[in-house]
Amino acid sequence: NPTNENGFNELDRWALSELNVLVSKVTVFLDKWQINNAANTIQDFCDRLSNWYVRRSRRRFWKSDEDPTKMAAYSTLYECLNKLTIILAPFAPFITEEIYKNLNQGKTDTSESVHLTDWPKVNKKLINSSLSNRTELAITLSSLGRSARSAANIKIRQPLSELLVELKTPEENKLLPFIEDQLMEELNIKKISYVDSNEKDFFNYVIKPNLPKLGPKYGTEIGRIKTLIENSNPNDLASMIKKGSSVKLDDFMLKPDELIVENFAKEELFVSTDGIYTVALNTKLNADLISEGLARDIIHTVQNLRKNSGLNISDRILLWIHTDDETSKLCEKHFSYISSETLAVDINNDQSKENTNSTTLNFNNREISVYLKKSS
Template sequence: KQVLMNDFVLDQYGQKMSKSLGNVVDPKEVIAKYGADVTRFYLLWEIAPWDKLKFNWENVESVSRTFNILWNAYKFVTLYMSLDKFDVNTPLSEVKKSLRDEDKWILSRINTLTKETEDNFDTLDLHLIPRKLKEFILEDLSRWYIRLVRERMWLEGDDREKISAYVTSLYVFKRLTKLLAPISPFISEEIYKNFIEEPSIHLSNWDKHDTSLIDSELEANMSIIRTIIEGTLHARQKAGIKLRWPMSKAIVETQDKNVIKAVNTLSEIIKKQINVKEIVLGEVVQELEILPNHKSLGPKFKGDAKKVVELLKTHNPCIIKSGLEKEGFFDLDGFKISPEDVNFNYLLPKGYELSEFENGRIYLYTEITEELKSEAIAREVIRRIQEMRKQADLNVEEYIHSYVQSSFEKELKQHQDYIKRETRSKTLLFSKDNTFIEKEWDIDGDKFLIGIKKLN
């Protein structure tokens, strides 16, 4: 048997704890504030066991937030499972044909994580396990997978896409709690026993990684498109366009074969996450602009400097740039121009916003058609109705009647079914009803009077 013990615990500045210095941290105080699970996880996560640990309250808080995020993800999934009376004994094999790319990806990630955890236990690199678990909980499970499947869990009835999301989530949480159990036993037990009718997770067998579910190429592709999505969201931010507003297209410009493969394979996820109708692999031709460098031209050409500046305006910037690159100079009607005499700038065509990502660029086309605007308005209204549902303290499953009074009745009627589905509205009216709870909203300068009433 092997036993691995922690080295000394110091204060955050690396000093030995002592009563005389007033820097002693009582473990009971940490447990009382954050619980044993968080404390155990932190002690293993912060530093390798053979190194001295500099205790840091802020890092304990960071671990605590991770546990809250894990719990919220678990509560989100189980809420909809319970509403649909989902059978937790449904095997993964039953829904394999219905799995979507995001399901296959998270199944691959949890099995990759399981394999890495097994290897780390064998090599006694125990501190690496909670670090990988923390990253998985935050980046893979909460910020990505739950985000991708949220709308599937809102679907009505026994939709196969919804059931496959449930089964996948159940598989992931069962595996995750097994990985977490040796470090944080209490939250693992709580989550596991809600899914599995067994005496205790700590009496169950270890679930070894399933090689058949590991898809390294899919994991790599998903990592690539996440950088593309982040880049596009940055472009939206620069253009001042909210994510709720749909755009017609985004163009990915790259020479990287892996990026091209990822975009072709996972284009549907990209479109949905950046809210565009079309994702295109291609180029956007930018206009080349030439700018005189007066600090160089003045001393060099003296009285002729103004004449050189005017001549630059009459020549093709592309030809000048090409000449400078090939010869190191360009003959501008008898004036010898050097690279330091000019600056070049690329101008985006009207209606585009540019953002760069690793190994490429993405161009977001920002022109908004009437059709896109009507859909955007519908999304804005949905958000307000959902907010009013929360303010009215309605349960997720409860249906309502709703009305919207505005100058956009025509546009909203085009998306009437979509609004009703997303807000669980049995009826959607377009005139005021005094029996409804109502509120006036300002949406981008336009007034909307919205009312809701709980269905009896």
């Protein structure tokens, strides 16, 4: 029973819902001998399971063995992998046999072979269409947000102040509050704001005539149409075109596909769109955002140094961070956060003379030396 009381969360319920949708779809496809459709559906599920469920559950996997949320995550992942292996067995009989035996090693209530196992049954009680829809929306917006970050050349460890989101329907606007936390965590954003499609918060627009369509229709009148377009408010024209409305310019009635809309993100905004959804990142950084980005960079560096030093994931460490005075003050604001993330029992900002492992990082052209050793 995947309830909060048993340690399960919305992410677990989404994975189990998608699993049962998968079983239902693949069963229908295979009954109809639609092999390619079945294989594509399985591939899509594997992608979602790996890149959304497993990645977003990593912190739970790292918790102590007694933690109920860790056990719930393990239970959910086992259920997904076990049924996925059974579903994949007709496609890849040998590797699924090996995976099935590894998954069920030591179990007495399972079949000897994946090929002797009953085909999974759909548990319709676990299918939640609303949960699937809002999670799919979160995945899509997160992907667009990462594209905007990439365009701005700002790494995910640097927090940003705001993500502006334009959705396509009023129903989706109602879903946004349910996925805000996921988007803020995924994109390292402090605030999510909804932007109505009628507002002009994302872009400055340039409207141009679609010459292959207008040329044959209006011939020498194209010059006058260009002048009328240039003298019109481009934001108003863009709004009408996006709605699919025709545009009246003097005595010309132009169809939406007879005009080309080019958009340019406003200053300090980086925009990404898939033609349906649009997001914009506010990339303006203040001192607090910069200092938090520095802390996250240090944490990333320390975690890599821990790994390269051969430390166990649970080992406590002594940590030294050496840099200039200004950067040291930025670091000190987040010593508690750095300590909790890296298991540092003590942080010293003097240059270490101990027998330590060390590395350096460059943050905004500031060199920072990091030293650590296992705490005794």
